[in-house]
Amino acid sequence: MPRAVRIAPSILSADFARLGAELRAVTDAGADLIHIDVMDGHFVPNLTIGPGVVKALKPHSGLPFDVHLMIAPADPFIPQFASSGADIITVHAEAGPHLHRSLALIRDQGCEAGVSLNPSTPAEAVAPVLDAVDLVLVMSVNPGFAGQSFIDSQLDKLDRLRRMIDDSGRDIALEVDGGINAETGRRAAEAGADILVAGTAAFAGGEESYAENILRLRGNA
């Protein structure tokens, strides 16, 4: 029996011309968090959203803003994302030489701290910082774009991280991001994920479909 999961729609797959309405719709449809993908054209080969957009979106949803920074360096921008309304800020372990410092800075700014691992980075990379994180994010695609296929080898990483987290006795969320649909989401949850990020699968079919999309991702439809 897979564990209960929270669903975090990634607004990267929303209609960018109507972002406020899209946030309201996905919130009303039963989402648990709003996942915001920040890309810099340097750490990943795409450009997306900055703190000004996060600030403008904040009044449109009461859900926690889960801000995924795919930028290097990250530290100079962490205070701006925090003051713009981020509740969780996640940095990549690969994005800089001072991961522990970045995580401490996020908590100093009053946010929950997340660390993300690219598909080629081993689970063990987070072992030395487990006391400094509230969330671990496993990338199940190479970050940069929505609509890619789930990389199966990340299931084993989720399983390892679930055991590391349980053994630590700490309250740390385990999130998975990339290529998540009802089927891959179920397998990721069985491997230990408790937050599923979904772009394409959450926003498919327009507003009337969001509630059903989210139910399906939860394994309830």
Ligand code: DX5
């Ligand atoms: C990928 C982003 C993801 C992505 C998810 O770089 O971090 O959040 O938008 O999109 P799907 O669910 O379509 O793979």
Ligand code: ZN
């Ligand atoms: Zn993401």
